[in-house]
Amino acid sequence: MSNTNTSQGWGSRLGLILAMAGSAVGLANFLRFPIQAVDNGGGAFLIPYLVCFVIMGVPLLWVEWGVGRLGGKSGHHSTPFMFDKMTEGRFWKFTGVFGIFTNVVVIAYYTYIESWSLGYIIQTVMGSFNGADQGQVAQFFADYTNFLSGASGTSAFSLIIFLFTLFLNIYILSKGLSGIEKVAKIGMPLLLLFGAILAVKGLTLGTSGASAAVPDASAWDGLNFLWTVKFDSLLNPKVWLAAAGQIFFTLGLGWGFIQSYASYIKAKEDIALNAMASGFTNEFVEIVIGSLILIPIASGFLGLDWVKENASFGMTFQTMPYLFDQLGTIIGPIAGVLWFGLLFFAGITSSLAMGTPWMGFFESKFDWSRSKSAWSLGLVALLLGLPAVVFYEYGVLDEFDYWVGTVSLVVLAMFEAIIFSWIYGVNKGWKEITEGADMKVPKIFKFLLRYVTPTLIIIVFLGALVTPENNDWGAAFSSLFSGQGWNFSSGSIVSKIMYADLHRQIASATDMAKVEFLKEKMIFSKISRAILTIAFAVMVYLVYVAGQRLKKKNELKD
Amino acid sequence: MNTSAIITMVVIQGIITIITVRIFYMVMRPPKNKNK
Numbered sequence: 001m002s003n004t005n006t007s008q009g010w011g012s013r014l015g016l017i018l019a020m021a022g023s024a025v026g027l028a029n030f031l032r033f034p035i036q037a038v039d040n041g042g043g044a045f046l047i048p049y050l051v052c053f054v055i056m057g058v059p060l061l062w063v064e065w066g067v068g069r070l071g072g073k074s075g076h077h078s079t080p081f082m083f084d085k086m087t088e089g090r091f092w093k094f095t096g097v098f099g100i101f102t103n104v105v106v107i108a109y110y111t112y113i114e115s116w117s118l119g120y121i122i123q124t125v126m127g128s129f130n131g132a133d134q135g136q137v138a139q140f141f142a143d144y145t146n147f148l149s150g151a152s153g154t155s156a157f158s159l160i161i162f163l164f165t166l167f168l169n170i171y172i173l174s175k176g177l178s179g180i181e182k183v184a185k186i187g188m189p190l191l192l193l194f195g196a197i198l199a200v201k202g203l204t205l206g207t208s209g210a211s212a213a214v215p216d217a218s219a220w221d222g223l224n225f226l227w228t229v230k231f232d233s234l235l236n237p238k239v240w241l242a243a244a245g246q247i248f249f250t251l252g253l254g255w256g257f258i259q260s261y262a263s264y265i266k267a268k269e270d271i272a273l274n275a276m277a278s279g280f281t282n283e284f285v286e287i288v289i290g291s292l293i294l295i296p297i298a299s300g301f302l303g304l305d306w307v308k309e310n311a312s313f314g315m316t317f318q319t320m321p322y323l324f325d326q327l328g329t330i331i332g333p334i335a336g337v338l339w340f341g342l343l344f345f346a347g348i349t350s351s352l353a354m355g356t357p358w359m360g361f362f363e364s365k366f367d368w369s370r371s372k373s374a375w376s377l378g379l380v381a382l383l384l385g386l387p388a389v390v391f392y393e394y395g396v397l398d399e400f401d402y403w404v405g406t407v408s409l410v411v412l413a414m415f416e417a418i419i420f421s422w423i424y425g426v427n428k429g430w431k432e433i434t435e436g437a438d439m440k441v442p443k444i445f446k447f448l449l450r451y452v453t454p455t456l457i458i459i460v461f462l463g464a465l466v467t468p469e470n471n472d473w474g475a476a477f478s479s480l481f482s483g484q485g486w487n488f489s490s491g492s493i494v495s496k497i498m499y500a501d502l503h504r505q506i507a508s509a510t511d512m513a514k515v516e517f518l519k520e521k522m523i524f525s526k527i528s529r530a531i532l533t534i535a536f537a538v539m540v541y542l543v544y545v546a547g548q549r550l551k552k553k554n555e556l557k558d
Numbered sequence: 559m560n561t562s563a564i565i566t567m568v569v570i571q572g573i574i575t576i577i578t579v580r581i582f583y584m585v586m587r588p589p590k591n592k593n594k
Contacts, residue, residue: 013585014585014586017585043563043566046566046570050570220559223559223563223567224559224560224563226563226567227559227563227564227566227567227570228560228562228563228566229562229566273581273584273585274585276581277581277582277585280574280577280578280581281578283574283578284574284575284578287570287571287574288571288574288575438584438585439584
């Protein structure tokens with residue numbers, strides 16, 4: 001069997017599945033999932049989450065693998081020309097730009113967050129958190145991420161580790177798919193091992209972490225909260241939207257890297273079963289392992305009430321080192337290294353995937369060498385990443401993350417579902433998914449692909465666009481129908497466009513220094529958006545040029 | 559930990575684990591499609 005790509009392909013089926021699973025297993029599995037569960041009523045979150053996995057996650061996984069393999073057959077390794085092929089040369093290829101743009105921007109700051117894990121492994125081994133109280137650990141993180149006014153030694157260390165992490169990613173990418181496969185084959189088993197050890201700790205901690213300050217602390221409370229199903233929350237749209245959003249993030253949908261990875265598989269390779277293998281590996285890591293670490297351990301030392309109030313991404317670096325230190329002088333550092341090691345492997349297998357669409361695009365459309373494609377990505381990631389790193393306290397990273405790491409994903413997935421099911425046609429699409437399959441794909445999924453999945457993604461997008469205040473959809477509709485208008489949440493896309501949250505913070509601030517800081521933050525937000533707009537416009541232009549080159553090549557062939 | 563939470567956790571985690579193992583068993587056996 002010939003390979004669909006002229007230059008490279010996956011070495012083994014297991015390597016492909018582990019690389020795909022590694023691309024999906026990321027920080028979201030260990031951090032975002034438990035935090036989303038806490039924010040959405042604990043056990044109440046599980047039912048919508050599992051339903052969304054089946055009716056949206058699984059069909060979209062098949063769509064993305066199908067789009068990728070189909071594109072690979074024609075030598076396309078990134079979404080613009082995969083969409084172009086499926087829509088027969090209409091403007092749709094420009095919607096595929098999101099499939100490169102998202103990855104290039106996110107890899108710029110994702111490697112920074114990934115580097116925190118590496119840096120914290122070193123700091124844990126060096127004993128930087130030994131005997132530190134919660135406030136000191138939080139201050140360490142503030143210094144670590146604050147380049148403008150933090151402790152200079154700590155922030156310099158942070159910058160060096162970031163540059164090293166970025167270099168490591170680019171070096172592995174320059175080795176091609178074989179490099180990625182090697183990292184996945186080493187990283188994924190280690191991640192599972194580290195996760196399993198920490199999950200056992202989370203399961204067995206019980207009340208042993210209680211202290212004089214928090215006498216009622218119990219890991220059981222955290223587990224009870226996560227696993228007690230509350231059926232009344234099933235009628236709350238907020239919980240459903242959060243569950244659908246989590247499925248997006250955790251499976252790596254809407255990024256464009258699944259398509260890129262799948263474009264390098266053999267023309268008759270089984271995509272139905274492979275997609276299930278990578279999808280369920282991700283779910284195993286998230287539900288079986290991810291749910292047993294952060295929340296039970298934090299509840300075991302600080303109590304469930306503290307977790308409910310403070311559950312956030314920042315807990316990972318601001319609180320967890322303190323909690324591990326409570327485990328003792330021997331187990332504490334080991335647990336810290338396992339935790340940050342786990343996050344590092346989860347991060348690097350994802351960031352390598354993010355590099356693939358860019359490389360596939362330049363290698364196949366501009367005939368660049370693998371090495372040139374990789375190092376050009378490194379340069380662009382550095383240029384985009386440095387503002388996010390240096391001006392972290394001004395919210396540049398948050399701004400990038402919202403527009404690219406959140407909104408763009410849903411936009412690409414929405415276009416992709418529409419193209420696959422309604423323009424390319426679900427019958428042809430179904431044939432692509434089931435061709436060469438070692439498993440029988442249930443026919444119900446054809447119906448889901450045609451009607452349910454695209455509609456659900458459109459609803460998710462509209463939900464994010466006009467999220468009402470406090471996520472209370474009932475109150476928002478009552479207000480609308482009684483003529484009082486629609487009150488947007490500060491997290492809605494509409495509010496973000498209008499800088500509503502920053503305006504509100506400036507209006508309510510009394511301290512002049514804080515007002516000045518918020519005004520500066522507003523300027524940085526505007527600059528961040530300008531950078532993103534320029535980056536997107538450049539990608540659109542490059543896709544246009546690549547389209548012209550392809551046209552010329554085809555004319556010469558004819 | 560309360561009983562209903564334990565049952566929910568064991569059932570959901572058990573189902574996910576069994577399906578994942580079953581899928582990997584199918585992946586690792588020789589392909590039915592001889593053309594591959």
